[in-house]
Amino acid sequence: MSQKTVIKAVRDAMLSEMRRDPDVFIMGEDIAHRGGVFLATDGFVGEFGEERVIDTPLAESSIAGIALGAAVNGKRPIAEIQFADFVWPAINQIVGETARVRYGTNGRKSAPLTVRVPYGGGVRGGLYHSQSIEVLFAHTPGLKVVAPATPYDAQGLLVSAIRDDDPVVFLEHKKTYRLVRGEVPDGDYSEPIGVADVKRQGGDITVITYGLMLHYVLQAAQALSEQDRVEALVMDLRTLRPLDRQSIAQAARHTGKVLLVQEDTPAVSVLSEVSAIIAEEAFYDLDAPVMRVGPPELPPMPFSPVQEAAFMPSPEKILAAMRKLAAT
Amino acid sequence: MTSSSASGDAALPDGLSDSDLLDMYRTMVLSRNLDERVWLLNRQGKAAIAASAQGHEAAQIGTIKALDPSRDHFLIYYRQFTAMLGLGTTPSELLSGFLAKKGEPMSGARQFPLHGAHPRVDLFSFSNVVATQLPHAVGVALADKMRGSDAVTIVFFGDGAASQGDTHEAMNFAGIHGLPVIFMCENNRYAISVPIHKQMPLESVAARASSYGFPGVSIDGTDMLAAYEAVSAAAQRARAGDGPTLVEANVERLLPHTTDDDHTRYRPGDDIESMKTRDPLAVTRNMLISRGLLSDAEAGQIEAEAKATVNAVTDEVDALPYPTTESMYEHLFAGSRSQ
Numbered sequence: 001m002s003q004k005t006v007i008k009a010v011r012d013a014m015l016s017e018m019r020r021d022p023d024v025f026i027m028g029e030d031i032a033h034r035g036g037v038f039l040a041t042d043g044f045v046g047e048f049g050e051e052r053v054i055d056t057p058l059a060e061s062s063i064a065g066i067a068l069g070a071a072v073n074g075k076r077p078i079a080e081i082q083f084a085d086f087v088w089p090a091i092n093q094i095v096g097e098t099a100r101v102r103y104g105t106n107g108r109k110s111a112p113l114t115v116r117v118p119y120g121g122g123v124r125g126g127l128y129h130s131q132s133i134e135v136l137f138a139h140t141p142g143l144k145v146v147a148p149a150t151p152y153d154a155q156g157l158l159v160s161a162i163r164d165d166d167p168v169v170f171l172e173h174k175k176t177y178r179l180v181r182g183e184v185p186d187g188d189y190s191e192p193i194g195v196a197d198v199k200r201q202g203g204d205i206t207v208i209t210y211g212l213m214l215h216y217v218l219q220a221a222q223a224l225s226e227q228d229r230v231e232a233l234v235m236d237l238r239t240l241r242p243l244d245r246q247s248i249a250q251a252a253r254h255t256g257k258v259l260l261v262q263e264d265t266p267a268v269s270v271l272s273e274v275s276a277i278i279a280e281e282a283f284y285d286l287d288a289p290v291m292r293v294g295p296p297e298l299p300p301m302p303f304s305p306v307q308e309a310a311f312m313p314s315p316e317k318i319l320a321a322m323r324k325l326a327a328t
Numbered sequence: 329m330t331s332s333s334a335s336g337d338a339a340l341p342d343g344l345s346d347s348d349l350l351d352m353y354r355t356m357v358l359s360r361n362l363d364e365r366v367w368l369l370n371r372q373g374k375a376a377i378a379a380s381a382q383g384h385e386a387a388q389i390g391t392i393k394a395l396d397p398s399r400d401h402f403l404i405y406y407r408q409f410t411a412m413l414g415l416g417t418t419p420s421e422l423l424s425g426f427l428a429k430k431g432e433p434m435s436g437a438r439q440f441p442l443h444g445a446h447p448r449v450d451l452f453s454f455s456n457v458v459a460t461q462l463p464h465a466v467g468v469a470l471a472d473k474m475r476g477s478d479a480v481t482i483v484f485f486g487d488g489a490a491s492q493g494d495t496h497e498a499m500n501f502a503g504i505h506g507l508p509v510i511f512m513c514e515n516n517r518y519a520i521s522v523p524i525h526k527q528m529p530l531e532s533v534a535a536r537a538s539s540y541g542f543p544g545v546s547i548d549g550t551d552m553l554a555a556y557e558a559v560s561a562a563a564q565r566a567r568a569g570d571g572p573t574l575v576e577a578n579v580e581r582l583l584p585h586t587t588d589d590d591h592t593r594y595r596p597g598d599d600i601e602s603m604k605t606r607d608p609l610a611v612t613r614n615m616l617i618s619r620g621l622l623s624d625a626e627a628g629q630i631e632a633e634a635k636a637t638v639n640a641v642t643d644e645v646d647a648l649p650y651p652t653t654e655s656m657y658e659h660l661f662a663g664s665r666s667q
């Protein structure tokens with residue numbers, strides 16, 4: 001095991017896969033000699049050369065579309081979108097094209113493509129460097145959507161994404177990149193896509209979340225335990241499509257009280273679907289209505305620090321909601 | 329540049345024999361007859377939608393004849409009906425797409441006709457979204473270049489598609505990396521109803537190639553030999569590692585955009601009249617006759633054979649069942665069924 005940050009875990013996953021499989025290559029903006037704006041590919045061009053570490057023109061649709069073409073012709077490309085806020089020009093190629101290749105050819109072609117998308121706020125990114133865009137992909141049959149929160153999950157799930165024979169949108173929360181450190185196994189390892197993970201055991205309330213919010217929830221759960229002696233079970237979804245229905249239902253049944261916490265705006269979101277799953281699978285085991293904590297329904301998110309803080313869910317806001325739920 | 333080969337007095341291009349020319353003509357005639365039948369089946373309520381290759385036949389048959397179906401990649405859109413036949417798709421396979429019947433080989437009848445992936449040739453069309461195939465083609469060519477393959481990728485698109493951002497992005501990337509790709513624009517001067525002068529301020533799509541650092545050639549698309557020559561040269565360049573070529577085949581769209589369209593609403597009467605003088609079947613037949621390769625009687629014979637084939641496959645495909653609803657759940661992911 002070694003301690004590393006999320007960004008190091010992302011880098012190590014790509015590094016090991018590129019060393020293992022010569023068909024893996026990466027393309028995106030500023031990823032070669034700059035090493036990516038977040039340094040996810042720092043040093044890659046030196047080891048793998050410009051052939052496998054391709055600085056693309058500033059044109060997101062073609063980053064996804066060309067990666068797709070290479071994927072259907074036997075390669076395993078990793079397409080890096082510099083910021084989630086700039087993925088919109090590529091949506092057509094990802095949601096419209098990539099997701100449907102296997103289905104639309106009745107299984108004749110496949111697209112083993114990983115699209116890496118740094119997303120999320122709380123980084124003073126303003127309206128155009130803070131967005132959570134996961135729901136659009138998570139709504140799309142034919143895509144797998146992964147949103148890890150820890151270095152362990154980031155590395156293990158990115159390895160699985162690259163090895164997957166179908167397209168995976170891999171969401172990396174920018175704020176976790178250097179903020180979150182954790183243990184990661186040293187050898188070759190992977191984590192399965194589609195499986196949620198209980199990050200904290202507890203018998204009083206259940207909190208379901210993903211991404212950066214996992215860390216805020218764990219902080220709040222710790223405070224709740226120390227101050228109120230209330231124990232929260234914390235579930236990290238890790239994969240947003242397909243959702244792990246069974247584990248979600250089990251976690252809901254375990255305490256009968258569920259809080260959903262998200263950074264994305266709540267209306268018609270991933271956690272709306274989780275709420276529906278709980279209603280379908282665990283309704284008779286619930287002791288209270290499902291509660292949600294999320295930002296206001298505004299475009300994410302104001303640049304001004306005071307407004308940004310007010311917009312983002314925080315450990316304090318989450319703790320307050322936990323207390324309210326525990327008391328019902 | 330217009331080739332003079334259609335006039336019938338020029339030497340045959342390298343690689344083509346007299347019997348090739350006749351085979352190409354036979355495929356064009358079959359294409360025309362099957363295409364007409366599909367429109368009839370639409371009017372009978374049996375084919376939900378059809379686009380047509382009528383007017384594009386010579387350009388398509390000349391183009392594919394210049395390539396190698398055993399190693400090259402073909403990224404088409406909805407109009408490459410003749411190219412499909414020329415690449416060995418059987419008439420009943422093609423027709424089963426229009427009638428959405430069980431066993432349809434491209435997409436299992438999930439998609440519009442001509443969409444999906446071919447069972448024998450690396451030919452595919454993933455979607456209906458105009459111009460998305462150009463970046464795909466560039467990615468296919470990128471993978472070939474990485475592995476040192478000498479395959480060529482050709483991507484077909486229309487003059488309307490030339491306006492899309494994806495077209496620019498794809499050509500730009502292909503130019504930067506010198507990829508083995510041929511951009512084949514079938515310019516029929518209309519994108520549904522929008523005429524070319526409202527699509528672009530230039531006279532020719534091919535003129536844009538210079539902005540991407542590779543050659544562009546504009547040909548008379550009623551001349552199958554001109555198409556053959558232009559694409560042969562482009563393929564040679566690509567295989568030699570000299571990068572992309574943009575070929576623009578100037579063709580006529582003899583029918584409305586699709587079976588759902590009525591082009592008398594927007595095409596001037598004299599335009600509709602004059603396009604008929606550029607019917608590639610008539611042009612090719614005259615060329616073959618003036619080369620002494622075809623008599624009127626033989627032309628009639630070819631026509632009759634095509635009609636007989638089309639009648640037979642119509643009966644055959646009409647009698648096929650539709651796919652089961654069960655099969656709708658297959659192939660979302662590798663080895664899985666959808667929930």
Ligand SMILES: Cc1ncc(C[n+]2csc(CCOP(=O)(O)OP(=O)(O)O)c2C)c(N)n1
Nearest residue numbers: 407456457458486487488489516518519520
């Ligand atoms: C992105 C997109 N916009 C609009 C359409 C609707 N549409 C289908 S074909 C077409 C015209 C295409 O014209 P062109 O590229 O010239 O090809 P042609 O049909 O003339 O061969 C349009 C507008 C579409 N399919 N995709």
